[in-house]
Amino acid sequence: MNYAFSFVYIVENLPVLFDGFMVTVRVSVISIAIASLIGIAGAAVRLLKVPVLSQVVGAYVHFIRSTPLLPQIFFIFYGLASVGLPISSFWAGVFALSLWGGAYNVENVRGGFLSISKGLHEAADSLAFGPLHYLWLVAVPLGVRVSLPSMLNTSVSVLKNSAYLQAIGLAELTFVAMDKVSLEFRTLEMFAAIGVMYLVLVLALSIAVRRLENVLQKPFRP
Amino acid sequence: MPNSPATAEGPVISVRGVVKKYGNMRALDGVDADVSRGEVVVVIGPSGSGKSTFIRCLNGLERVDGGRVTIDGMPISTRRDWQVARRRIGMVFQDYSLFPHMTVMSNICLAPVRARVGTRAETEERAMEMLERVGLAHKANDFPAALSGGQQQRVAIVRALAMKPEAILFDEPTSALDPETIGEVLAVMKELAREGMTMVVVTHEMGFAREVADRVVFMDKGRIVEIGPPEVIFTSPREDRTKAFLEMIF
Numbered sequence: 001m002n003y004a005f006s007f008v009y010i011v012e013n014l015p016v017l018f019d020g021f022m023v024t025v026r027v028s029v030i031s032i033a034i035a036s037l038i039g040i041a042g043a044a045v046r047l048l049k050v051p052v053l054s055q056v057v058g059a060y061v062h063f064i065r066s067t068p069l070l071p072q073i074f075f076i077f078y079g080l081a082s083v084g085l086p087i088s089s090f091w092a093g094v095f096a097l098s099l100w101g102g103a104y105n106v107e108n109v110r111g112g113f114l115s116i117s118k119g120l121h122e123a124a125d126s127l128a129f130g131p132l133h134y135l136w137l138v139a140v141p142l143g144v145r146v147s148l149p150s151m152l153n154t155s156v157s158v159l160k161n162s163a164y165l166q167a168i169g170l171a172e173l174t175f176v177a178m179d180k181v182s183l184e185f186r187t188l189e190m191f192a193a194i195g196v197m198y199l200v201l202v203l204a205l206s207i208a209v210r211r212l213e214n215v216l217q218k219p220f221r222p
Numbered sequence: 223m224p225n226s227p228a229t230a231e232g233p234v235i236s237v238r239g240v241v242k243k244y245g246n247m248r249a250l251d252g253v254d255a256d257v258s259r260g261e262v263v264v265v266i267g268p269s270g271s272g273k274s275t276f277i278r279c280l281n282g283l284e285r286v287d288g289g290r291v292t293i294d295g296m297p298i299s300t301r302r303d304w305q306v307a308r309r310r311i312g313m314v315f316q317d318y319s320l321f322p323h324m325t326v327m328s329n330i331c332l333a334p335v336r337a338r339v340g341t342r343a344e345t346e347e348r349a350m351e352m353l354e355r356v357g358l359a360h361k362a363n364d365f366p367a368a369l370s371g372g373q374q375q376r377v378a379i380v381r382a383l384a385m386k387p388e389a390i391l392f393d394e395p396t397s398a399l400d401p402e403t404i405g406e407v408l409a410v411m412k413e414l415a416r417e418g419m420t421m422v423v424v425t426h427e428m429g430f431a432r433e434v435a436d437r438v439v440f441m442d443k444g445r446i447v448e449i450g451p452p453e454v455i456f457t458s459p460r461e462d463r464t465k466a467f468l469e470m471i472f
């Protein structure tokens with residue numbers, strides 16, 4: 001009953017937590033980057049209505065969004081191992097989170113593409129742009145800018161969902177904290193500490209995206 | 223010489239029996255017209271009569287459901303045909319449609335450099351000359367958001383010209399502008415006409431039509447009711463529907 005919250009305990013364990021923190025940062029940053037690329041590429045395939053590929057992307061998005069993330073992670077980690085393609089928990093985590101975030105980003109970027117006025121598409125057409133030029137010179141720069149807020153949401157979710165990777169034994173932030181708690185029962189300290197660390201990461205991500213938005217916004221300020 | 227005409231004689235644009243349907247409604251119901259080199263054709267008519275649909279069929283923004291469109295004597299039908307033909311037919315839109323994320327200069331030079339109408343250096347030099355002539359050289363490095371409507375529309379005209387087109391289509395180029403700025407844009411268009419540019423212009427500016435048009439086309443209900451020189455159309459039209467329309471607007 002007499003639980004004394006100990007800051008000293010947190011400070012003592014900072015080096016261990018920091019290791020987990022760095023794993024979380026690495027797995028998240030790589031996954032967010034790949035998920036963003038998947039989002040742009042997938043939305044482009046749907047925009048250009050590339051035969052077959054467009055349907056494949058549609059099915060992929062539907063499948064990922066209709067199933068829970070945890071089984072997806074298991075499927076990739078154990079599934080690949082069982083067909084003789086063993087993969088480290090780190091790269092299995094990157095794989096799973098990228099596919100997961102990518103599916104949401106396909107829809108995010110597609111929304112951005114759809115927000116571009118028909119007039120600009122027609123202007124590009126009348127200047128004899130091919131579909132790929134329209135995509136690269138008009139749709140991507142304008143559409144991605146519009147979809148940045150929703151891509152930020154997805155990226156924050158990728159970051160937070162990296163905690164699931166403890167289930168395949170990746171020593172990320174939550175894993176490290178749980179491990180310590182099971183040995184020393186300093187529950188409040190550990191979860192308060194990692195809570196703050198996740199908060200800092202989300203904040204850093206938001207600031208980075210705000211910066212990017214500001215850069216892309218430049219032409220639109222009179 | 224990618225921009226040289228296939229045939230120097232004969233109409234630049236020719237349409238025969240063109241039909242465009244939206245569902246069961248015929249937005250164009252059998253339209254025949256020719257646009258000769260150097261000619262200015264002004265299209266007038268009530269709202270919904272098919273003026274925009276007509277002009278958009280001339281550069282393939284709308285695909286026709288019947289009849290045919292010929293550019294420089296070559297029948298145009300497939301997507302690929304249109305993509306090539308569009309290098310020769312420019313278009314200016316009511317809402318300017320400048321690319322908002324590019325500077326004025328990039329807006330103008332992007333397409334011609336891509337389509338190899340000229341080298342980047344040549345294209346930029348020409349763009350600067352044209353901007354100077356429309357009084358916007360000082361805006362070359364600004365983004366469209368920093369320009370007034372009239373300025374944006376003048377840039378849009380320069381952008382179309384930078385492709386060295388054989389003809390330019392205008393769909394109500396001054397309808398979104400403040401009355402004070404309409405004049406700036408019309409002045410540029412008049413100068414273009416004087417220099418012999420082939421133009422098809424949908425407009426409600428009857429003063430412009432009278433002064434600049436070689437021929438005026440009056441459309442109603444998806445058909446061309448009457449074509450003639452402005453003196454005839456505006457003073458002694460043959461058709462009752464033309465008379466009724468002109469009485470309504472004057």
Ligand SMILES: Nc1ncnc2c1ncn2[C@@H]1O[C@H](COP(=O)(O)OP(=O)(O)OP(=O)(O)O)[C@@H](O)[C@H]1O
Nearest residue numbers: 244247248249267268269270271272273274275276
């Ligand atoms: N994309 C579309 N889908 C369905 N109907 C359309 C479409 N575009 C035009 N129409 C119809 O076709 C007819 C002709 O339209 P169009 O825009 O060519 O007229 P307009 O003469 O340019 O009129 P306005 O002076 O108002 O611009 C109208 O009845 C319009 O409602």
Ligand SMILES: [Mg+2]
Nearest residue numbers: 273274275394
């Ligand atoms: Mg119209």
